[in-house]
Amino acid sequence: SGPASTSLSHHLLLLTMSTPDEAELCYPHLGNSSCRRIVRSHSVSVLLHIILSSISVLTVTLNLLVIISISHFRKLHTPTNFLLLSLAVSDFSVGFVWVFLILLIDGCWFLGAGWCVFNTVFCYVATSASVGTVVLISVDRYVAVCDPMHYQTKVTKNRAKICIVLCWAGSTLFHCLRKIYNIENSGEFDSCTGECVIYVHPVSRIMNIVLSFIIPISIIVVLYVRVFMVAVSQAQAMRSHVTVVTLQSSLNVNRSELKAARALGVVVVVFLMCLTPFYLVLLTTGLGVKSASSYIFVVGLVFFNSLLNPVIYVFLYPWFRKCVKCVFSLQILKSGSSEANIL
Template sequence: MSHSYCSNLLFALRLCYPHLGNSSCRRIMYSHSVSVLLHIILSSISVLTVTLNLLVIISISHFKKLHTPTNFLLLSLAVSDFSVGFVIVFLIFLIDGCWFLGADWCVFYVALSLVSTAASVGTVVLISVDRYVAVCDPMHYQTKVTANRAKICIVLCWLCSTVFHTVMLKDNIEHPGGFDSCAGGCTIYLPPLAGVIDLIFSFIIPISVIVILYVRVFMVAVSQARAMRSHVTAVTLQSSQKVNRSELKAARALGVVVVVFLIFLTPSFIVTLLAGFAAMSVSTFFAVLCLYYFNSLLNPVIYAFMYPWFRKCVKCVLSLQILKSGSSEANILEHLLTCFF
């Protein structure tokens, strides 16, 4: 009798909704220490991701001197990373494989994840194009890349991402929870064709464009560096113009962002692709998902190391100097003082 009771109790503990019996989804059982560690790690990543990217958003939005095409692209990337910070909150609820927030929130969680991911990929492509024009065609950069054009491209990037994934999730939006095989699940149905299209337009094409453009930028940067070492004052490139040193420095800084982005993005798409040919464990999906989301935390950290203006902005935001009258007009790029008042 005692053995039967223990077996039933153990079975109940493995269910998301014990009172529903076999109609309930099963939990992923972790040891207490592993469960606590996962919650601490994901919670920390979520809080830091939201906080650091919020600092980027406030800095670029507030200081008018930072309203450049390149910084608008960084702002878009920060918004997508900021959204990922909230996605991680939802991911915490799925650590044990049980979803208790309802079908509507499940669809919202997946939609926010897909839209923000696609928008970040699109923004990185735009950053690559921006650096390509700045380094490889510097004479026409000011006319080709303007603040208004950057804004239009960013809006189109987010709009296309939202529309495409709304269409892709159409069945789930119309019938939330309709594809769950058990209570406590968060199952999303994606048409096979939509998955292929998403792979092509969210990974294969963008990654190809990013790699091709940055290889070209790297080649020009190397040529410029050699010329500087040789004390050559004018270097003939494809554009027949000398590349501005600040543009090269920005290209290197953003190059770090792009490389880190590719390193963290690629595994998730590889696993997604392989899932169509072989069964993948939940832990594998969970691991690559966390790896990709961790990239959203790294971006503002990279800015802190690469951009003195960002460090200065953070000091001014945290010290509440931005609340002073006229602070938005301050020349944050000049002299890089501790603060502007």
């Protein structure tokens, strides 16, 4: 892929691109120094705008409902739900990246080199923060299922909040340092006016794959395999009607946690399915494998995951459905509504 790598949104732009025989200039008054605009029929252009706009609106709206629900209702203020809140903020942010994609739909970047770098860094920070949050969710479920007697003391609201802040701060610092050259020299690698290209050092790319993919995914898989093993052993114990008092009390503690682990397990599995292909393509690209169609598909999966998460909540969490009803019926505006037993 060479030293220069376009932003996530620019890769996904390839999905909407055609290869016309004739193309207009993004900046006609600049002549040959301007990038070329993608020319397509009016009907195709309208269809693409409708599809991308719909995805953006749905992603932003659904994740905003999650953010409002968990933030407003005190009964939902648990360490696990705070982690879901962090994931929703990340997905909400990704929803705005679709807006930039709509601006790029004709192959021209009109917002300047500075906004190009900001858009790229913002997208990577949101993605890394979501990876870190899923790691924290896995740790939360591991402690809840494998050490239920000490869960309340080990996993507290304050510790969850601190971990979330560190996750976002670490992601922001890491990607700002990765893109520090682009931040200081924005637009240097654009081959024409109207392009959005950033420089990615090979070492930086390897660090990103290791720190944002290999290590986090390894932790997630190991922890959830352990949770799955404990869940299986618990199920076998319940089927064999174990009546030992200590084990029975442990089973009572674990039952609700296991149910939560299964629900969050769906979120984790879908997340891994959507994110893993992207990093695998980045890895193969670094080894010299080039495929625009691969970027189209995997970046689309990463973006689409942000829409899938709140949809999963609709089916798996009764409290989220109740919250949505409260929001749309405006009951959330009534005094004392935050104390409602939404569970």
